[in-house]
Amino acid sequence: MLTGNGCPKTALSIRDALEALEGRWKLLILFALSSGPKRFRQLSAEVTGITDKVLSKELKALEMNRLINRQVFDTFPPTVEYSITEHGASLEKVLEELHYWGLAHRAKIIG
Amino acid sequence: MLTGNGCPKTALSIRDALEALEGRWKLLILFALSSGPKRFRQLSAEVTGITDKVLSKELKALEMNRLINRQVFDTFPPTVEYSITEHGASLEKVLEELHYWGLAHRAKIIG
DNA sequence: GATAGTACTTTCCAATTGGATAGTAACGCA
DNA sequence: TGCGTTACTATCCAATTGGAAAGTACTATC
Numbered sequence: 001m002l003t004g005n006g007c008p009k010t011a012l013s014i015r016d017a018l019e020a021l022e023g024r025w026k027l028l029i030l031f032a033l034s035s036g037p038k039r040f041r042q043l044s045a046e047v048t049g050i051t052d053k054v055l056s057k058e059l060k061a062l063e064m065n066r067l068i069n070r071q072v073f074d075t076f077p078p079t080v081e082y083s084i085t086e087h088g089a090s091l092e093k094v095l096e097e098l099h100y101w102g103l104a105h106r107a108k109i110i111g
Numbered sequence: 112m113l114t115g116n117g118c119p120k121t122a123l124s125i126r127d128a129l130e131a132l133e134g135r136w137k138l139l140i141l142f143a144l145s146s147g148p149k150r151f152r153q154l155s156a157e158v159t160g161i162t163d164k165v166l167s168k169e170l171k172a173l174e175m176n177r178l179i180n181r182q183v184f185d186t187f188p189p190t191v192e193y194s195i196t197e198h199g200a201s202l203e204k205v206l207e208e209l210h211y212w213g214l215a216h217r218a219k220i221i222g
Numbered sequence: 223g224a225t226a227g228t229a230c231t232t233t234c235c236a237a238t239t240g241g242a243t244a245g246t247a248a249c250g251c252a
Numbered sequence: 253t254g255c256g257t258t259a260c261t262a263t264c265c266a267a268t269t270g271g272a273a274a275g276t277a278c279t280a281t282c
Contacts (some may be wrong), residue, residue, distance in 0.1 A: 006147075017210070017216060035118075078259060100204075105128060167230060188280095240267080246260085
């Protein structure tokens with residue numbers, strides 16, 4: 001049986017979560033950052049398929065929700081490092097369950 | 112530490128999962144169905160904000176991924192009942208973790 | 223005879239998203 | 253002199269999404 005059995009209050013918190021994580025990129029970016037801080041170019045290479053424009057937009061949204069940190073180093077050419085915050089890292093379990101479910105889904109439906 | 116530490120294969124299964132669950136409605140629909148089978152009108156009332164067109168489209172996508180069942184009764188006016196499949200119910204843990212995280216997120220960031 | 227009810231589908235139109243491409247600042251290096 | 257580098261931002265344009273509203277089939281009810 002699922003948590004709260006469809007209770008409206010539970011639905012609200014799921015809505016909150018989905019709002020902060022909307023789109024197909026945010027969780028993948030967070031996952032990429034889960035293995036350590038990365039720079040813009042590294043992320044753009046690791047998160048296959050994302051364009052610069054979208055990556056830039058997603059990083060801003062993630063920063064606004066305090067899921068990642070953005071640190072600028074005063075070098076030339078400029079260096080910017082993104083890292084996951086404690087709050088972002090607390091998505092660990094969501095990511096984990098999504099991973100397991102994705103595996104099962106692929107086995108069952110896709111292939 | 113997050114599962115797999117950013118391993119590309121883990122990222123793939125997360126991608127698979129996100130693809131089946133994309134958009135802000137699918138998980139909310141599944142959550143609504145987690146408390147028992149529902150008809151179209153019930154879902155449209157319960158999943159606040161969704162329009163008929165979008166609900167219809169989402170239900171089709173969920174059915175295609177075998178996350179829900181669609182059963183038509185030969186009555187007038189027509190009756191259609193949607194219910195969650197076993198595969199759909201296996202998202203229980205994802206929904207649960209998302210719920211907990213949403214609660215924490217609201218407390219920390221939203222208000 | 224008009225209205226209500228169900229589960230959609232269709233149409234129209236506005237808004238958003240998304241991709242490709244190029245530009246910017248400022249320095250090191252050949 | 254001029255190219256490469258980084259982290260973006262800007263622009264243009266095409267494609268997709270999303271909402272509002274009405275339509276459909278058919279019966280039961282007032």
